[in-house]
Amino acid sequence: MRTCRASAAGKLTVVLATLVLVVSGCGGGPSPRAWAASVCEALTPWRAEINKLTSSTHQQMTAQTTPAQAKENLVRLFAGAEDASEDARRRISDAGVPETDHGDEISRGFRTSLEKIRDAYGRARDTIDRLGTAQPTAFYDGVQAAVDTLNKEYDASALDTSRLNSKELKQAFDEVPECR
Incomplete structure (x- = not known):
């Protein structure tokens, strides 16, 4: 069980790195610098919340707990991660479309x-919430x-960055203080 949470945390790191490194966009909205700052402002608390929830649940799960306690902890973790992912998605949506090539696509x-991540957490929460706790091995x-x-x-859910290549956004993500 311990390796499961470590694996999920490792996957989270890959997703975060992909989200932060992806850059490119299309005109009419905020400058690349303003948009990058907004994205990083949205992802920083999301990442902190996911890390906090993962760490807290890991500590609780490595302690002596019953299946019922483990279920409660995991349902709470995944619900919190789902909520944090939706908040980050909403904040990025509110940031608009960066004024750069392919901005809308980016x-x-x-x-x-983030929608896919949010939904994955929701499905994990629902799946675990439906599990019975009477038989520990089955649980x-x-x-x-x-x-x-x-x-x-x-x-x-990883963002496909293969077609997105904006020097302006790459530079913005590298330079704005919110992304450091």
């Missing part, structure tokens, strides 16, 4: 990636399956 990519097998699915969904 902005949509960030939002879509923990179900948790393992839910975390495995969450990891796969994280992989699938």
